[in-house]
Amino acid sequence: MSSKKRVRHGFNDYQFPVIPKAPRSVRRRRSHKNVDNDQICAFELLAAVAGELLQESESSACSNAAVGKDVLSDCREVIKRDQLQEDKSMKSEFFDQGSCVESAYILEPAVQEQNLKYSLDKPSRTENNIFHKNSCTFLNSDFSRKDCKEVNIDGKSHTEVEDGSSSLEDVCGKRIETGTKKQLDDGSKTEDLTVANSCSVKGLIEKHVNNNSAINSDSSVQFPSYRAVPRPSFGKQGNNVKLGIRDDDENSFRSYRHSTNIMAFRQTSHTGYRRMRKMLTSRHWKVLPQLKDWERSCSHYGIKSFHRNRKRVRALERCRLEIPSKRRKLCHNSSIVAYDQQANSKSISKSREKGIKRDIISPRGAKVGASASDRNHQKKDPNVKFSIKSFKVPELLIEVPENETIGSLKRTVVEAVKTILGSGLRVGMVVQGKKVRDDNKTLQQAGISQNGNLNLDTLGFTLEPSSYPVSPSLHSKDFSALSPRGVDHELTRRPPSPIMELELPSASSDPPKIMLDEHDEDYHELALSPTNLIVDPPSGVDNPDSGALVIVCPPNGEAHPVVPMSSKNGRSELPQRRTRRPFSVAEVEALVEAVEQLGTGRWRDVKIRAFEYADHRTYVDVKDKWKTLVHTASIAPQQRRGEPVPQELLDRVLIAHGYWSKQHGKHHAENAGALENNSNNNNNSTSMSSKMAQSAI
């Protein structure tokens, strides 16, 4: 059902990853308003979206590493422009100018700002509105047009979507009719999947635009903030970028070239389509991110809010990489993005990235064949080439009622993408096992030089969420106002609406920089999905295969930023310990409540009740937590460590523990089913407390 997609982006060492991965902690629920029926939380096409974005960016001649962001920025730009002038030519011009690239730089911050703004300014905004706003962003962007074009080019897309829905086709057709001025180059064909995705997106966009004028206006207004400053830089303008995308499942591969900038890519693969189709066909569509953290959480939440009555979302099959299951959890989030960059000696010093080129991703997704040159000095310093082959795009599972409209589905996808992209991604660098935090350091200072000192095995890039709240406990201060922390409790059990979910990331956002500096580690732990990075030899060989994959693992094991892909060694096979995710007070409260009602010994049920949407919590985790809670409650406060748990909760823990222990005893003695009776009841009447009351009598 879910589609896995890979997106590639070129990005410079600076910061912008393109593909979101997903931190689990992120998924935290939020308390938000109820979700509308209309809304669907689908994320499935996250990757697809990314692809679209990329395409768009491509068409627009953008050359950014961060696809999503770029796209967004582009959209924003476009919007802005549109506001000023309706003329398409304007847009074209805009694109031609490569503004996309520029925006890319800003994107992340911009997005965050936006999100932040949302949360701040309109915290109480209805979900719909929010949604629309978000949608608007996409809608306004030109990329929809582009999509159309693409659609035209590729007839297959329609076929692909067939079973899915005629609507989609219609949309596509519509789009086509609309007609776009731009002509795609032969080489810029998009894959079928991509097209399909585009259509979806467009449809959503259109729908939104047309139907929600009010909202739209609103949203459009906000975007401008994004882009405020044209950035000079990515600097890659002079570089040629080659981008090719290929899916594992699929054979199709395309490369794009832009004289000016980087480009694009494609995103959806046949696989994605197939998944899509399944989704469409099935009664409920479910989308699960491959990543266990965020994405998934997002999708789950959204889904849940909408479909509480429906069956629960189940984890879908995830793409199975050759990676061991344990590792898989950590690594799956990222999809592959490959790009190749050519270093341009003339390029701007600040922008280190250059063109992007895409390579095929290996099944593991670790391989990336991009080369970027980095320069810290404008003058004669030698350039160091980096080849980042791929990032994985998390797989999302979307669940949508059969009778939902295509538009809803599309919107869902859009939202999912936005969420991921909009949450802001940062790129972290690990050199020789150490994270390099000082952005001002030169490559040379960081030990990265072309002199041969660069040890491929020790260099890695990681994707980090820039604004996503990680764990309530960790960032309570920072996010207290906006983040889920305050509502954590509810969130745990009641997933926020999709919209909310999407919004969340933004809400919690802090300036990326801050996040990085202050929460760097936490972020790593919580969220991120690892990115695989491959570094090509400084020699500049452009052979994707030649570069060995490098996996970087933080020495301390906290972060699992990078997935080792080294073909030379079997490290990638080593299981990695899951990141530690302390239970927040809210979670503890939820747990206590669940145990009070369900009792101990039924951890699966307890888990479902208290952490249904918290995918990163397993029933074993819940059980262990209870174990520790009981222990904690039984020791002196001074001996307790970690985030303090309110005594009140600890008292309840002891009471519940005592009560259920007793019940178990009884059960054994009497062979009675008291527990079961309780467990089956959700009503308080059957809860522990009521029973205790009854027994007391």
Next chain:
DNA sequence: GTTAGGG
């Protein structure tokens, strides 16, 4: 696949 416990 769950539970229960030890580590």
Next chain:
DNA sequence: CCCTAAC
């Protein structure tokens, strides 16, 4: 959190 035995 991990691991494992036992179901």
